[in-house]
Amino acid sequence: MDILDSLKMAGTTLAANRLRSALTILGIVIGNASVIGMVGVGQGAQRLAAEQFESLGPNLLFVSPGQPGQRRATLTAPKTLVLEDAKAIATQVPAIKEVSPQIQNQQQVTYGSKNISTLVIGTNPEFLTVRSFDVERGRFINEQDLKRNNRIAILGPEVANKLFGIREPIGQQIRIKNISFEVVGVTKPKGSFLGSNQDDAVFVPITTLANRIIGRTSVYGLQVTFISVTAQNPASMSAAQFQIRNLLRLRHKITGEDDFTVRTQEEILTIVNTITGALTIMLGAIAAISLVVGGIGVMNIMLVSVTERTQEIGLRKALGATQQDILIQFLIEAVILATAGGLVGTAIGMGGISLVSSFTPLKASVAPMSIFLAIGVSSGIGLFFGVVPAQRAARLDPIVALRSA
Amino acid sequence: MQKLEDKKISEVAATGKPAIVRLEHISKVYGIGETEVIALNDVSLVIEAGEYCSIMGASGSGKSTAMNAIGCLDRPTSGRYYLDGVDVSQLDDAQLAHIRNRKIGFVFQQFHLLPQLSALENVMLPMVYAGISSSERRDRAVAALTKVGLEKRLNNRPNQLSGGQQQRVAIARAIVNQPVLLLADEPTGALDSRTTHEVMNIFGELNRSGITIVMVTHEPEVAKTTRRIVWFRDGEVVYSHLTPEEMLHVAVAAT
Incomplete structure (x- = not known):
């Protein structure tokens, strides 16, 4: 058969x-x-x-405090990475192009009777290019704002919508932690990244956020949440990673284990x-x-x-x-x-x-x-x-x- | 009854024709020790080519066990069985399957047609297991169905056929591989008297065309149409060569 x-x-x-x-x-x-x-x-x-990682922008590296394997005493990240580190990277590392430190903080933001809780990001003008953000209307943070601790804010489109609806937010005053900020711009929609909505944010000058709202938080200076860095080109990614690490070890006087992490986009994606x-x-x-x-x-x-x-x-x-x-x-x-x-x-x-x-x-x-x-x-x-x-x-x-x- | 007693001294193949079935001291024992049941007790029997023979006996007489042994569905506990000259008593399952496929045609009381297949497909089934090419299968199946008078019912399913027709399909299936022996187990048990007659006619014709037929039945009316009756009692052959008239006497005596 x-x-x-x-x-x-x-x-x-x-x-x-x-x-x-x-x-x-x-x-x-x-x-x-x-x-x-x-x-x-x-x-x-x-x-x-x-x-989403591709949309973050090209040749991106992240410097964040602490080590992934580190046993943490508190829920928050160690306060080892400071604004001075970002400045040092910007001036002393040859393989990099731009540096954008960020302090991120969940804050109450109010306009008139509207009151929302959103992510307030203190950063610098380079943020736009480093992270591939665009301004839709008005302007972004500039060097003047940093120098003068200007109380200006740029709204993510979702925050603008929540606080102002269809009205024009530019020129209006909003309050962050009871301090008045003038809205000078609105960013283009960016979508979410790994589940967090990047449009639900308010951007302010990092100096203003540090000096007027948060204050000195670490014994080493002003603690930042992380630092975004772009390398010169894709080929210089690992060079940048290596140089940043050396610089920070030197600055932090580390002989043993690092108290920070430098990761490339690819590593995070992995x-x-x-x-x-x-x-x-x-x-x-x-x-x-x-x-x-x-x-x-x-x-x-x-x-x-x-x-x-x-x-x-x-x-x-x-x-x-x-x-x-x-x-x-x-x-x-x-x-x-x-x-x-x-x-x-x-x-x-x-x-x-x-x-x-x-x-x-x-x-x-x-x-x-x-x-x-x-x-x-x-x-x-x-x-x-x-x-x-x-x-x-x-x-x-x-x-x-x-x-x- | 003296004449009947003489019949007991049997097993003399006097005619000189080749023996299709030769059982030599066949015993079949079920169970062991206390529960031992002797179904066949030293049975010897010869059925020659071209014979048309009935196996009769009360239920429990061993006639079904004998039938299974003759049909190569079961191996005897002891003794030798030569089918068409080949000793099949110690063959393994696969070899027995091959013997059943090539040498024996079965007809059952319950027809046992596959309901999902047409008459033609049912008749082709034994040839599937014989490894015959599909074109030849079809031709031979048509021929076999024609032989039993069902050439107009080739594509009917069993449930579209009467009981008699179904049994005729089963007979066509039994003869399609040109077996040396046609074994029928109560072939008319599920039929009324008219279709019984019809089926017996076909058996008669097949026998006249040269096919050896062995049929187990408990109906004297059916057995009467065969030419030789073997009578079983208590696992033994008590009469091996009864004529239909003699059988009637034995049957009356047995009841």
């Missing part, structure tokens, strides 16, 4: 029991759809992260990818469990099917089917069912993914490799869970099988 006959025979049998076949593959369908869906969303998240990758694997694993459960479902129904078809098996044996013929017949049925389930499940999963990517910013997608893998694994599951029922069928005694009514 050749494989073509077996396939045809299995097809006839499965088609004759359409409802049961459909119910049998349901578990595999759901399992496959969830695997594809989860992996697709995970891969989409990774792609989104990559896109970290984010590691996290989203782990998340994808976890989601995929949970979905894979449902695939296995689906396989057990196939086995269950196949076992019932063997019992139901005892007479058929007995007859086939009487007509000359060997144990191997029967084994192959039932295995093929199981594999066909599971593969069909895999195909349908994948189609549903892909449908779900395209829904997600059309309704959310997540550009969910699945590599063709994952699709082949998912369908292949489904077939494998069918083969694996088909063995027990197929063996039971193959070992049936034809006499007993024929007599069973």
